[in-house]
Amino acid sequence: MHETDLHLEPNEASDLCRVFGAEVLSRHGWDRAFVTVLDEATAEDALALLVHAAGAPLDEGWAARRVLADAGPNTGKTEDAEACASRDGYVYLVGSQFGKKRGPLAAKRSWIARVREESLVDGEPADLEVVRLRFGLHRAINDALADVELLPVGALGQQAYVDASIAIGRQKAKRWDGTIHPTDHPVNIEAAEFRANGRLLLGLRYPVSADGHPLLVELDNVDELFDDPNAVPRCGNVWVLGDAGSVEAPAGLRGLDTRGGDHFDAVIGDLDASGKSATVLADHPEGALAASEHVRFELPTDTAGGVVSTKVIHHFGDIRRVEGVAVDHDGHAHYVIDEEGHVALRNLVFD
Secondary structure, three states: OEEEEOOOOOOOEEEEEEOOOHHHHHHHOEEEEEEEEEOOOOHHHOEEEEEEEOOOOOOOOEEEEEOOEEOHHHOOOOOOEEEEEEEOOEEEEEEOOOEOOOOOEOHHHOEEEEEEHHHHOOOOOEEOEEEEOOOHHHHHHHHHHHHOOEOOOOHHHHHHHHHHHHHHHHHOOOOOOOOOOOOOOOOEEEEEEEOOOOOEEEEEEEOOEOOOOOEEEEEOOHHHHHHOOOOOOOEEEEEEEOOOOOOOOOOEEEEEEEOOOOEEEEEEEOOOOOOOOOHHHHHOHHHHOOOOEEEEEEOOOOOOOEEEOOEEEEEOOOOOOEEEEEEOOOOOEEEEEEEOOEEEEEEEOOO
């Protein structure tokens, strides 16, 4: 694989999605362009554009651009962008819905946003529409997972994420008080991509199934959330990657991509980074063991969720912090990776 240092600050990039059609790419002298998000920043500071000079070898000609955005009244009220996906001229960003390593859950991480693709290159700050969900997506995902046997939360996670968050909502009379239930699982979204039917497929790093398999949940009404200020998230189908991860080494989703239809590429990996005092790993040390892999799967159109099988495309060996995947028009896979002290883009040519 070829590697390019992206020289982005802060050094915490997540997910990857393709942007722009052939006309826009040609106008700027590019043949590939991707968006990534920087998860240690507010939503308006999280956007970065990765572009490749037309005709240059894949190991040369890359440039990274920060994209300025204006979130209007929501400026400074969000954090922890973890996923991105593009559809119909928009790029959508999704907050993790999670919390810090030791909790509690954070309302600032409960949001979804969108920006017009064309505004990423027009030279002006892009207008970023932000919907603050106040744990509405946490609620919808937990309701959708009600019939799925999940890896137990664990005593520390229950206290740090669930009980502590409920107490804060009650004590401070938060608008979201009552949205988090004592039986909930904390939700950590790290991947997103659109299905052919327009539903947004959310890849969960945590929770996973009781057998350690990655989970995907469909958000049914993503555009309604922007069109109607009173809309609440609705989640439906739940999918399980039934041959990825295990009880001994549970695996979650890290990145998602589709080249059309319901065929998907995904990166799977550990449940949290080791050595950072993560509460999830304190409860489940085995959650640090899963290796990063690029897998491929297809979702059936005539089934309301269930178990699907995967095909392993690439195993990353000792490389663990693979945060996103996008496969270009020539079939080359591109991965964004958090390395120590920098963010890298790696390109893989495969048949």
